Amino acid sequence: MAHIINNKSILLSAFLMLVGSYHGKGLGNDKASAEGTVYENPAKTVDDRVEDLLSRMTLDEKIGQMTQVDRQFLERDSDIATYFLGSLLSGGGSTPAENRPQAWADMYDRYQKIALSSRLGIPILYGIDAVHGHNNVVGATIFPHNIGLGCTNNPDLVERVSRITALEVAGTGIDWTFAPCIAVPRDERWGRTYEGFGEEPGIVARLGKAAVRGFQTAELGNPGGILACAKHFVGDGGTKWGTGRNGKADRGDTQISEEELRAIHLPGYLSAIEEGVGSIMASYNQWNGTYCHASKFLLTDLLKEELGFQGFVVSDWEGIDQIPGDYKSDIITAINAGIDMVMVPGAVPFGGEPYTRFIKLLKEAVEEGSVPVSRIDDAVRRILRIKFQMGLFENPYTDRSLTDKIGSPEHREVAREAVRQSLVLLKNNNGLLPLSKRAGRILVSGKNADNLGNQCGGWTISWQGGSGPVTEGTTILEAIREAVSPTTEVVFSIDGSGVKNADAAVVVVGETPYAEWEGDKDNLALDENDLETIRRIKNAGIPTVVIIISGRPLIIEPDVADWDALIAAWLPGTEGQGVTDVLFGDYNPTGKLSMSWPRSMSQIPINVGDKKYDPLFKYGFGLRY
Ligand code: GLC
Numbered sequence: 001m002a003h004i005i006n007n008k009s010i011l012l013s014a015f016l017m018l019v020g021s022y023h024g025k026g027l028g029n030d031k032a033s034a035e036g037t038v039y040e041n042p043a044k045t046v047d048d049r050v051e052d053l054l055s056r057m058t059l060d061e062k063i064g065q066m067t068q069v070d071r072q073f074l075e076r077d078s079d080i081a082t083y084f085l086g087s088l089l090s091g092g093g094s095t096p097a098e099n100r101p102q103a104w105a106d107m108y109d110r111y112q113k114i115a116l117s118s119r120l121g122i123p124i125l126y127g128i129d130a131v132h133g134h135n136n137v138v139g140a141t142i143f144p145h146n147i148g149l150g151c152t153n154n155p156d157l158v159e160r161v162s163r164i165t166a167l168e169v170a171g172t173g174i175d176w177t178f179a180p181c182i183a184v185p186r187d188e189r190w191g192r193t194y195e196g197f198g199e200e201p202g203i204v205a206r207l208g209k210a211a212v213r214g215f216q217t218a219e220l221g222n223p224g225g226i227l228a229c230a231k232h233f234v235g236d237g238g239t240k241w242g243t244g245r246n247g248k249a250d251r252g253d254t255q256i257s258e259e260e261l262r263a264i265h266l267p268g269y270l271s272a273i274e275e276g277v278g279s280i281m282a283s284y285n286q287w288n289g290t291y292c293h294a295s296k297f298l299l300t301d302l303l304k305e306e307l308g309f310q311g312f313v314v315s316d317w318e319g320i321d322q323i324p325g326d327y328k329s330d331i332i333t334a335i336n337a338g339i340d341m342v343m344v345p346g347a348v349p350f351g352g353e354p355y356t357r358f359i360k361l362l363k364e365a366v367e368e369g370s371v372p373v374s375r376i377d378d379a380v381r382r383i384l385r386i387k388f389q390m391g392l393f394e395n396p397y398t399d400r401s402l403t404d405k406i407g408s409p410e411h412r413e414v415a416r417e418a419v420r421q422s423l424v425l426l427k428n429n430n431g432l433l434p435l436s437k438r439a440g441r442i443l444v445s446g447k448n449a450d451n452l453g454n455q456c457g458g459w460t461i462s463w464q465g466g467s468g469p470v471t472e473g474t475t476i477l478e479a480i481r482e483a484v485s486p487t488t489e490v491v492f493s494i495d496g497s498g499v500k501n502a503d504a505a506v507v508v509v510g511e512t513p514y515a516e517w518e519g520d521k522d523n524l525a526l527d528e529n530d531l532e533t534i535r536r537i538k539n540a541g542i543p544t545v546v547i548i549i550s551g552r553p554l555i556i557e558p559d560v561a562d563w564d565a566l567i568a569a570w571l572p573g574t575e576g577q578g579v580t581d582v583l584f585g586d587y588n589p590t591g592k593l594s595m596s597w598p599r600s601m602s603q604i605p606i607n608v609g610d611k612k613y614d615p616l617f618k619y620g621f622g623l624r625y
Helices: 002-023 046-056 059-065 101-116 146-152 155-170 201-216 258-265 267-274 296-306 327-337 355-367 373-389 409-422 452-456 476-483 528-539 577-583
Strands: 067-070 087-090 125-128 229-233 279-282 312-314 424-428 441-445 489-492 504-510 544-549 565-570
Touching: 046 373, 059 067, 059 355, 059 373, 067 355, 101 125, 125 373, 146 155, 146 201, 146 409, 146 565, 155 201, 155 409, 201 258, 201 267, 229 267, 229 296, 258 267, 296 312, 296 327, 312 373, 327 355, 327 373, 409 565, 409 577, 441 476, 441 528, 476 489, 476 504, 476 577, 504 528, 528 544, 565 577
Parallel strands: 067 087, 087 125, 229 279, 279 312, 441 489, 441 504, 504 544, 544 565
Antiparallel strands: 424 565
């Protein structure tokens, strides 16, 4: 009898599930038995939970999991449940009304609560570009951008930097960062050069691996760990100048052989996968004319089959829209190529596709057979596996014990350590450096001496970043004032005028913030105002230390010959004291160039290993006191 009853109850629940799944409404209570379902039981294996949950999902629910929307473009918050969205993101600058940690955490928890109210209660993954700290959040610790970390060549430090970033991200509830960027920038004219660790694949592989470990800890699911995302797959740093957006570099065509692609741009992914990276972002660029987002060879044959990547592939922002053809064909091409989650993101006010249209067209594609159900199931399996591994079903809300630690002195101390290890001493005539803290008078000058936004660079509070007091931190001028003795006079003159004498001048020049294609430049010479400022001070006969704040090496010949000392500080972030630690000798500089420093624009691209190689400063160069 018991057997018959069992058979009957199995038949009944199968029938009800069939009925439920067809209408997509599902059943009020899906519990197969008293102790709940397999997928809700953390004692079950991840694979068992994935398969059980997948078997219960309607096509609408599966497609929802593959859909990522920017929270600023939600038609209504309830759409998270209505469309079973698998993920939200904050693109650069997509912040809550009050840009403070508590408000972020409240926003995350509100969205998560809606997601959990859906029929199967699948939690969302929430992604953000925490690429040099939790850089969208006012008050967060902002670390040096990757080019500076590359010059530290210190995997342990990079792991600690990423660990702290993860804690600050988790303190706002957010569980996924679109980092590390493991681009290998080969042409400094590319606006995203500073997002890469360096031009040599080995250093990118070493530091990328360390960053993944820092973000995710030794395995997904540990407290304070977040999901990492190695990006952008593949060859983003190798595009040919002139083939990109606005005829420049970004999102251009990487015109190299498969052998060179594997040698230069793939090692970072091998090490990230070895470290267990849970997500990888497809790249905007083409490889020899085929968009990465459309390449089954790259995304499936190479990444998933040959390299054995078990996580999921997320598209870049509207990354599938650029594929030739209409939106529906873009969707079919991209999903069949191996994209598992689409960053739609629903930017209708800016001409983007509504996420409801993405969902509708993908469902049509599946129902007409253009996208096999097996491909949908593979994508959803990959996404669910990560969500179970991360423990999101058990701990879906913000760990508020981490929220108050955002921007803490301890975190900033590690950022300061990263700054001083990232600085590269390129010139030091007559041992001008280190300066004395007891000098009579120090002149501080240059547009980047007292400008927190400029020293942080792009991807800071907003997408492009911005000049001025954009967040909380210490400018280089403030750090100098703090460091010197009470008897030392520190005079600030932004253009160097009005000061006839001083024991030394510190002139902080370079670039102002930019991100992505906004930073593509075909002339990297130091700007005229900067050069004028330095000349004015030199003409006053004051020994001059030039500090360059920039996202890449700049063209500084012939003027550099007149400078007494030169430090490359890259984009150090909020902790300006890391610069004065080196300036006054509390730290003997150890930084080594992770990018060759060209003499002129005509030398670019110039990379270590080139047959003809005569840079101003070689890859790996850096002086000590
Ligand atoms: C951007 C970038 C990518 C970033 C994404 C989300 O366009 O290419 O690095 O993660 O959009 O902001």
